[in-house]
Amino acid sequence: MQDIIQLLSDNIANQIAAGEVIQRPASAVKELLENAVDAGASEIKLIVNDAGKALIQVIDNGKGMSETDARMAFERHATSKIKSIDDLFRIKTMGFRGEALASIAAVAQVELKTKRDEDEVGIYIEIENSLVKKQEPIAAPTGTSIAMKNLFFNVPARRNFLKSNPSELRHIVDEFIRVAMAFPEIFFSLNSNGQEVFHLEKGSLKQRIVQILGNNYNAKLVSVQERTDYLDILGFVGKPETAKKTRGDQYFFVNNRFIKSAYLNHAVMSAFAEMISKDSFPMYTLFIDLDPAQLDINVHPTKQEIKFEDEKIVYAFVHSAVKHALAQFSISPTLDFELDASIQNLDAVNKPISEINKRDASSSSLFQTFAQKNQAHFVEKKSELTHWKDFYNKSTTSGDIEIDKYSTKNAQAIPVFEKNVENEKPWDNSDLLQVHNAYVIVQNYKGYLLVNQQNAHERILYERFANAITGKSIATQQILFPSTIEFAPADVIIINELLPDLTILGYRLEPFGNNTFVLQGTPADMQHSSEINAIEKLLEQYKHFSSDMKFSKREKLLRSMSLQQSIKAGTSLTQKEMKQLVEVLFLCDIPNTTPTGKPTYMSFKKEEMDRMFGRLI
Ligand code: ADP
Ligand code: MG
Numbered sequence: 001m002q003d004i005i006q007l008l009s010d011n012i013a014n015q016i017a018a019g020e021v022i023q024r025p026a027s028a029v030k031e032l033l034e035n036a037v038d039a040g041a042s043e044i045k046l047i048v049n050d051a052g053k054a055l056i057q058v059i060d061n062g063k064g065m066s067e068t069d070a071r072m073a074f075e076r077h078a079t080s081k082i083k084s085i086d087d088l089f090r091i092k093t094m095g096f097r098g099e100a101l102a103s104i105a106a107v108a109q110v111e112l113k114t115k116r117d118e119d120e121v122g123i124y125i126e127i128e129n130s131l132v133k134k135q136e137p138i139a140a141p142t143g144t145s146i147a148m149k150n151l152f153f154n155v156p157a158r159r160n161f162l163k164s165n166p167s168e169l170r171h172i173v174d175e176f177i178r179v180a181m182a183f184p185e186i187f188f189s190l191n192s193n194g195q196e197v198f199h200l201e202k203g204s205l206k207q208r209i210v211q212i213l214g215n216n217y218n219a220k221l222v223s224v225q226e227r228t229d230y231l232d233i234l235g236f237v238g239k240p241e242t243a244k245k246t247r248g249d250q251y252f253f254v255n256n257r258f259i260k261s262a263y264l265n266h267a268v269m270s271a272f273a274e275m276i277s278k279d280s281f282p283m284y285t286l287f288i289d290l291d292p293a294q295l296d297i298n299v300h301p302t303k304q305e306i307k308f309e310d311e312k313i314v315y316a317f318v319h320s321a322v323k324h325a326l327a328q329f330s331i332s333p334t335l336d337f338e339l340d341a342s343i344q345n346l347d348a349v350n351k352p353i354s355e356i357n358k359r360d361a362s363s364s365s366l367f368q369t370f371a372q373k374n375q376a377h378f379v380e381k382k383s384e385l386t387h388w389k390d391f392y393n394k395s396t397t398s399g400d401i402e403i404d405k406y407s408t409k410n411a412q413a414i415p416v417f418e419k420n421v422e423n424e425k426p427w428d429n430s431d432l433l434q435v436h437n438a439y440v441i442v443q444n445y446k447g448y449l450l451v452n453q454q455n456a457h458e459r460i461l462y463e464r465f466a467n468a469i470t471g472k473s474i475a476t477q478q479i480l481f482p483s484t485i486e487f488a489p490a491d492v493i494i495i496n497e498l499l500p501d502l503t504i505l506g507y508r509l510e511p512f513g514n515n516t517f518v519l520q521g522t523p524a525d526m527q528h529s530s531e532i533n534a535i536e537k538l539l540e541q542y543k544h545f546s547s548d549m550k551f552s553k554r555e556k557l558l559r560s561m562s563l564q565q566s567i568k569a570g571t572s573l574t575q576k577e578m579k580q581l582v583e584v585l586f587l588c589d590i591p592n593t594t595p596t597g598k599p600t601y602m603s604f605k606k607e608e609m610d611r612m613f614g615r616l617i
Helices: 010-021 025-038 067-072 085-090 100-107 156-161 165-182 205-213 262-272 311-331 355-362 388-397 453-470 489-504 531-546 553-565 575-585 606-612
Strands: 043-049 055-060 109-115 122-128 131-138 143-149 187-192 195-200 221-227 231-238 250-254 257-259 284-290 433-435 439-443 447-452 476-486 508-511 516-523 601-605
Touching: 010 100, 025 043, 025 055, 025 100, 025 143, 025 165, 043 165, 067 122, 100 109, 100 143, 165 187, 165 195, 165 205, 165 250, 165 257, 165 489, 195 205, 195 489, 205 221, 205 231, 221 311, 231 311, 250 262, 262 284, 262 311, 284 311, 439 453, 439 575, 447 453, 447 575, 447 606, 453 489, 453 553, 453 575, 476 508, 476 531, 489 508, 489 531, 489 553, 516 531, 531 553, 601 606
Parallel strands: 043 187, 250 284
Antiparallel strands: 043 055, 055 143, 109 122, 109 143, 122 131, 187 195, 221 231, 231 284, 250 257, 433 439, 439 447, 447 601, 476 516, 508 516
């Protein structure tokens, strides 16, 4: 028998190893940005073409490399960041494994330009398939530029695995934000296909957060700051009113490295409990700094999980630090910028309400849990509002009221619509009754209908929008004084994607450069007309649905718009409006549920009522 084991060629071994470090363009972006940070740059520019598939280039003004180092850098396990195993427990740099450049060189065509301050000339190196193609002196500014072209040009199987450009670009933007957020003292820019998507001047963390996440957070950030011997927590959380329906704006960094941790996320969320509704997510950008020896560095660097020596302590720290910050903020509210300086200096404004409150707020014992009654933001827990499913369950036990078509077994699936609405429909001409500004009671021959006004309107709008997409677009009402809206850079990508459909649906939104759009018109029959607010809420709602991958972009947009434009509970309706609502509802194809499957009305039979009151046997 012949021996069968062979050594893999360097080339294949490199490509296999590269696969672990560089999975997609965004992984290369992360590695190159981190190298630039490690090189001490104060300015880092990222340029991508074709979502990084054609080009990823990072230009920094860091310390550069010597000629020998420039050659060495592309060898596997070549690093300047650790020398001995002990260094691993002191590591402060972003990289240390010496794998990134070797991996990149294995799967792309690389062009490196670099020069140190002390050198007269720089060095230019071209590498392909891990082989040096060209090397020559070059005139260059101090710093490093690495361009990688045609990622996976030599590994077609991987190239085919890449997602669409918007999807890969999204990943790149995410990585870019994670690095840029952690280093506000560094200038960052991101240019995609010749367009500048981000331009982040150096500044404070607060400024960086606002630059990246948008102006809405201006004056809405609460500072979190606790320093102890064991660890430091620094950063910001959004005030409760900025909580959103999407999880997006949440960032944890451990020793400046972005991490994902459901456990620590829970620590923050529970600190917000009672201040925000259960289905909303507060913004946070928190930096935990601790002795690297307290971290398990063997967790793979491209993974975003992290292992702490003592996870429970970190949880308790994070939880208390956020609670503490929120408690302080609620007692001495952050002053609005508009406030006159002389007013700001008044004791009454400056000082917490009472000394006792002040003690409660500022005693920084981290493990102290805060008694709920000491928090101004403590909202008394409402007697659990009955969810409609509960309502359903209760109703069924108290008599067999005809509601089984709202099969709640699968709230997502639209219940099969019984075509016998005709039986429900013919209400007589008597007045309708609105209760709690949320429900409309409609009498009909069989008994009465209890209509949820928002759900009903959502259904009506959904069908109207869906019809507009397939048929005649919705008329636009020109705005007299067009207003500009500035979006967070990441949101511009979404808006651009939705623009054609938004136009059909009656919005006239025109790109104005620099993440700004001009709103020229809104749907002619839109109910509430705080136009800009409406667009922002729509986007918010859309992003919320976007976490739900199973729907098309268009379906998400339709659902977002109908939800966002629907008349909400709390809106008082006139007789005419109520009648119209109910009438149009029953003209819908599927009048009995919202697009997401919530019931729009319940039907109560007189017979059943009579039975309940012992009037019928
Ligand atoms: P690691 O970052 O883990 O050390 P890399 O493969 O990312 O490994 O980089 C290898 C080495 O190349 C680094 O240790 C550093 O010395 C050098 N290097 C990489 N990028 C840069 C840069 N932008 N500026 C200066 N030196 C760099
Ligand atoms: Mg590196």
